Amino acid sequence: MRPKPHQPFNSKLLLLPLLVVFFLLFVLKSNLSTVKDIQETPNAASLPSHSVNTPNCSPSCNKIPVSLSQTLIHYSTSTITPQQTLKEISVSARVLEKKSPCNFLVFGLGHDSLMWSALNHGGRTVFLEEDEAWMEQIRRRFPTVESYHVRYDSKVKEAENLMEVGRGEECTAVGDPRYSICQLALKGLPSVVYETEWDLIMVDAPTGYYQDAPGRMSAIYTAGMMSRNRESGETHVFVHDVNREVEDTFSKAFLCECFMKKQEGRLRHFTIPSFKHHPHLLHGPFCPPPPPPS
Template sequence: MAKSSRDPSEEMKFKTMQYPLDVKVKFLLMIGVLLAFLLLVFIVNSNSSSPAAYQPPSAQLESWKASSVFSKEVVVVPSTSCPPSSSSSSTSSCSKIPPSLAQALIHYSTSNVTPQQTLKEISVTWKVLEKRSPCNFLVFGLGHDSLMWSALNHGGRTVFLEEDRAWIDQIKQRFPTLESHHVVYDTKVRQAEDLLKVGKREECAVVGDPRSSKCRLALKGMPDEIYEIEWDLIMVDAPTGYFEDAPGRMTALYTAGLMARNRKDGDTDVFVHDVDRLVEDKFSRAFLCDGYMREQQGRLRHFTIPSQTLGASPGDGLFCP
């Protein structure tokens, strides 16, 4: 693999990279439409003659979306519906924006940086979150999109895993409600080809808890709760992988696939960013499996991996179908 010209010391600058104007404009349009929609919901709530007679303005929303020139580009975040109640305090709480969403709106409306993913890439994950949230969402990486993911999974648990302890401290000072953990990686991008061969060994095809796995690719040393929670969504957007001495995402990708297979029941949706790079491309195909791939949009891939505990995997127990 060719060594990147980017110096490792540029990592912190990379985390605060500003995106082109067209991406910023699209994102600000998304925020503007979201605010307009929430205002519409608030007005309808306020003007309703009886809380019991209130109906969500879904018909109005669908009509608006159909006529909007931005309907194909904007991700609309629906408000949380509330049960009818005669209590004035209940009506008041229903009309308020959840604190996590309010914080995200303020941050992204006033910030000169945008999430590392494009709007179309974000939309892939949002479509799944819209159906599955509130849920358990594990994200490899802590960045400028973290507050957004936490807000979109309002009421669920969103946990971030980050390699840079100083970056964690910096983000915690700004957004203390975000839950994050420091993770140490003992690999290098230059080892990727050898690690891909290791991943083909018999011990790496065994489904189980990563902590007890004999596979060199199994990521150990994370807090116990990370292994014990059944994650509904996992996103791999870290660790750093753009130069040869960076840790790379080899173990993160394998471990994400192993955790998904090791859940007791149901599917896990796994998202991988930066699949235009060799490691992310090869390791996601090898350990998340082409047969489980559902969609690719830009540099983001979406896989849906079924539980494979107790030898109940499709494909007669094979790691990939």
């Protein structure tokens, strides 16, 4: 989630148009809503312009929220921009455009966190971060960002063994991860993580680029299990850095290739249905077979 140093000019040029587009869409939507309300007000045409009031609207209702203005100012003045490319960000942003306001869970707290919160304006965006000092630093700068510290017990060098473990019955049975006996399940997350049905989950952490790093094995597995275990609907799960072996193999194994909607660069997008809502999935194989070619 926290990018390596790179040339700020190109990244900034890529990110700013995206933020400006979403800002304009937000303002346009607000203005259209205001016009509609005015048109539907009885005898609005006969009232002086200063007398027309929209229902439940304060004099400041057309102002952009503080969270959005803070985000625009931050990215306009910062030389550090998100690690994901514009094309990668656009995949998640398109889903957020349709789903927000919604529940959005992000593994990782980075330079893109304000952006994700702003794109899900009005919804709940929660970040899980392994580096407690970094999390506290972000909290001081941006107190509106909701984040929680998480500890991971796994290591990248254990990935091959954990893949074998994940094929066992204790890991393929669908259920609440906090009560699972599967070694891959994350059981010590904040209660809000288990008690919320997430519409989107982004796995962009923990650290996974060296052998003694925690790796994303458990995060990917747990994201998949929470998606399966929801009461109804579907969950959009995004995994970043799929150019690496762990992210590649674990996302295919535990989010299932048959549920993959798109890959853009290093980002993979899965749409996982509720297995509880589809009994044939609940009692079938962990990953259903791909549909026959049309």
